[in-house]
Amino acid sequence: MTNCTAGVQLHGPCNPSDLAEQVARRSYGKLVAFLAARTGDVASAEDALSEAFAAALADWPRNGCPQNPEAWLMTVARRKFLDAYRSTQREAASEELEDTAAIPVDGENVEIPDRRLGLMFACAHPAIDAAIRAPLMLQAIMGLDAARIASAFLISPATMSQRLVRAKNKIRQAGIPLAIPERSQIRARLETVLDAIYAAFAEGWIDAAGTDVARRDLAEEAIYLGRVIVELLPNEPEGLGLLALMLHAESRRRARRNAEGDYIPLAQQDSSLWNAGMIAEAELLLHCAGAMNVVGRYQLEAAIQSAHAVRARTGQSDWAAIVQLYDALFAISGSPVAAVNRALAIAELHGAQRALEDLNAIASDPRLAEYQPYWAARAELLARIHARREAHYAYSIAIGLERDPAVRRFLEDRQKMVEE
Secondary structure (H helix, E strand, O other): OOOOOOOOOOOOOOOHHHHHHHHHHHHHHHHHHHHHOOOOOHHHHHHHHHHHHHHHHHHHHHHOOOOOHHHHHHHHHHHHHHHHHHHOOOHHHHHHHHOOOOOOOOOOOOOOOOOHHHHHHHHOOOOOOHHHHHHHHHHHHHOOOHHHHHHHOOOOHHHHHHHHHHHHHHHHHOOOOOOOOOHHHHHHHHHHHHHHHHHHHHHHHOOOOOOOHHHHHHHHHHHHHHHHHHHHOOOOHHHHHHHHHHHHHHOOHHHOEOOOOOEOOHHHOOHHHOOHHHHHHHHHHHHHHHOOOOOOHHHHHHHHHHHHHOHHHHOOOOHHHHHHHHHHHHHHHOOHHHHHHHHHHHHHHHOHHHHHHHHHOOOOOHHHOOOHHHHHHHHHHHHHOOOHHHHHHHHHHHHHHOOOHHHHHHHHHHHHHHHO
16 A cells, blocks of 8 residues: 655754754654643643753753653653642642653653644634634644744734733633544544644745745644644545645745746746655645545645646646636635636636636625735736726736735736736
8 A cells, every 4th residue: 555654753863952853843742742631731731841852952962862862851841740730739630640651761662642633633622713723733733932933924922922822721721622532523623623734834835935934934834734644644635635735835836936036827837846756745645535535625725736737747737627626626615716716727728708707706705805816817817808997907906905025016017018
């Protein structure tokens, strides 16, 4: 059977700081989830683990790297966690923690239970405000600090920190379980987790050129979270679909801007600049998801990107397949975004006039009034049929709604072409 998941292994000669960084990257969320599983106190687990990493950076250079760094960190963090609970007189909680089997520091073959998925479900619980689910997941699972997350989400560090603290308090006070839901509920709840991961990726995707380090890193961290989901739930096709979608999108980052920083739309991108390795991995994930015969939104969106990726081999996107996939996506989501993109695909197959008819059919949807891609698509299609006045008006609205300076310049140039 094709292996659709591949775990990340700790490797290389022992350099204490490098080893700590590798463990943090691979195991931060795993250790936090294990510590917080009994009490639901994510903040205290994070504090204890932070102290354990500080202890490691002091101890490992003197005494050498442990055989099992995860177990070493867990042993120290668990002691710190218990001490913190005792010092605040939370005796009942500390007694619950006492019956957790101690993990030997030098236990080479000790395996710490992986409870990250339960932590992810807690971060995406319906009781947690939807706007903070993605940032909370990035901090609890990845260990990103509030300032870094705030920079990516264009929120002040103080505001982000307050929101994260409130969310963690909500998990503890409301007794939100750090556990995987019942099998009958897992698919519905998993969608919320996947949406939070995709929201994080979308924030990172806004910086097309990757010049904003915080945003570029955010896209990378979201992809890593996608890999965690695939690793922990390898038989969930929508998890595979989301990771495939993100990899397809990320594969085109280098082609989205030219050397001068100008925006390059997908149809005009140099496909030789697309990352072939990411595309191949995305295709494998999509193949594995398809073999499960359970179709969902993220699989369809990834399949649409796959049909575009055909251009790297043939020189032409598979527009007929793209239209069919958008039909299926709209059928299950009712999303006007899918309808707008379907209209653009229709234009490639049947011309701009037919596409405008389809676009007009959804024009009354109030969700489109401030949706920039709708106005940009409308302007482009109107320009193609030489309806210059209407195209100029639609471009003006699209320009006013666009926050990316490069895309705004592109739209302004298109508008000038209509005027000539």
